[in-house]
Amino acid sequence: MTALALALAVLGAACFGGAAVLQHGEIDGRRLDPTGLRALAARPRWLAGTALAAAGAGLHVGALVLAPVSVVQPVGVLAVPVAVVLALGRPRGRVLVGIGLCVGGVALVVRVISALPTAPPSDSRQAVLLASAAAAAAVLALAGVAARATGRLRCLACATGAAIAFGLVSAVLRATALQVAAGRATPAALLGAAAGVAVALAAGGWLVQQAFACGPPGVVVAVLTVADPLVAVGAGAALLGEAAGLDAPTTLLLVLFGATAACGVALLARFHPDARPVPEEREVLT
Numbered sequence: 001m002t003a004l005a006l007a008l009a010v011l012g013a014a015c016f017g018g019a020a021v022l023q024h025g026e027i028d029g030r031r032l033d034p035t036g037l038r039a040l041a042a043r044p045r046w047l048a049g050t051a052l053a054a055a056g057a058g059l060h061v062g063a064l065v066l067a068p069v070s071v072v073q074p075v076g077v078l079a080v081p082v083a084v085v086l087a088l089g090r091p092r093g094r095v096l097v098g099i100g101l102c103v104g105g106v107a108l109v110v111r112v113i114s115a116l117p118t119a120p121p122s123d124s125r126q127a128v129l130l131a132s133a134a135a136a137a138a139v140l141a142l143a144g145v146a147a148r149a150t151g152r153l154r155c156l157a158c159a160t161g162a163a164i165a166f167g168l169v170s171a172v173l174r175a176t177a178l179q180v181a182a183g184r185a186t187p188a189a190l191l192g193a194a195a196g197v198a199v200a201l202a203a204g205g206w207l208v209q210q211a212f213a214c215g216p217p218g219v220v221v222a223v224l225t226v227a228d229p230l231v232a233v234g235a236g237a238a239l240l241g242e243a244a245g246l247d248a249p250t251t252l253l254l255v256l257f258g259a260t261a262a263c264g265v266a267l268l269a270r271f272h273p274d275a276r277p278v279p280e281e282r283e284v285l286t
Helices: 002-029 034-042 044-066 071-088 093-115 123-150 152-183 187-213 216-240 247-273
Strands: none
Touching: 002 044, 002 071, 002 187, 002 216, 034 044, 034 093, 044 071, 044 152, 071 093, 071 152, 071 216, 071 247, 093 247, 123 152, 123 187, 152 216, 187 216, 216 247
């Protein structure tokens, strides 16, 4: 089951990387307003990117049903090298080093987490609700920062807010899958989870589009694939009991391997040809 979950997660990451390239190419650095976002519905490449993102989300959900969040979520960082390869064709130099660090760091993280002893999972509804409220507050705060910012700061705030929303979605989906498997899922609980996931996905999707409008896809995808796993894996450990076998030496290894992947993301964001300064003001997409 774990091998199949990882395969689904890798395919999902490839879909997300392709979707980022397609959608950013259509937005083309313009600042979006609600009217401009509706206008994107007439752009085939943007619609293709949306369909690819939906396919990636479906694959990711399938992976979460089969394996813990802490195993599935870090694989999402592979969307960064996928996006870079699709945009550049043949990466070279420090960009290629960045891809290697991303892939190597994530592979080591997954290997260590997969080897941890398993424990009976937890699916505390109260804990999930508390985490959802905290995540919502953080997303609203970052949206407020983005509303007052321009350029790169606006891009980073929007992408980080989206990452928090998406990371929480993964944890909620995993908790719901555990409830269903244990026969403890009530109609009210399923309806509440579905509503929360829908709101988080809508908010995250909107913030991602805003991030694409004021920053290159490499930066946006890099932020998403670093912050999203931190939120999801942290929630999986705190809420679902997925880190029962985690000790101090293993934690140190995970930090080192995670830092390796983060360095790869930083190299990609810094030396990707599209990672150029963003002007303070952008044209509104109409």
